[in-house]
Amino acid sequence: MSDFARKSWLWFGTLRFVARATLGQTYNLTIQTNLAEHAITGQEKTPFYTTTVFEVPQERFTLEASNGLYILLNYNFIAGDVLEIDYTTRSAILNGKNIDTAISIKSVFKELIPGQMEFVASHKSTVSYTERYY
Numbered sequence: 001m002s003d004f005a006r007k008s009w010l011w012f013g014t015l016r017f018v019a020r021a022t023l024g025q026t027y028n029l030t031i032q033t034n035l036a037e038h039a040i041t042g043q044e045k046t047p048f049y050t051t052t053v054f055e056v057p058q059e060r061f062t063l064e065a066s067n068g069l070y071i072l073l074n075y076n077f078i079a080g081d082v083l084e085i086d087y088t089t090r091s092a093i094l095n096g097k098n099i100d101t102a103i104s105i106k107s108v109f110k111e112l113i114p115g116q117m118e119f120v121a122s123h124k125s126t127v128s129y130t131e132r133y134y
Helices: 003-007
Strands: 022-031 036-040 048-053 058-065 070-077 082-086 091-094 115-121 125-133
Touching (some): 022 115, 070 082, 070 091
Antiparallel strands (some): 022 125, 036 115, 048 082, 058 070, 082 091
């Protein structure tokens, strides 16, 4: 019997395992103009979405968090403006129109990290996120 025939039962290959994060509940955090701590739940970093309804005119908007997140928009907002910022697309939408050009180059987009995080914004805002589990 040839050497090849004796070893023909051996097969070589590669297995690839793909794991996807499981999503949990969605939470809405109210971020104020004073530094406050919020609990981010889940096990994995998670993207976020913000909504801000301006009650008074402002020349800029900032959102900061203890993980290094820093978003700065230079724009003349007026009372009644609705600003939405999407981490996933790194976009800023004002009253339904894209204003990405207002996003400062100094901005640092970072996902939210599970655990305690401190947040502060230049105007009352809502930060929404969905828990992620592995």
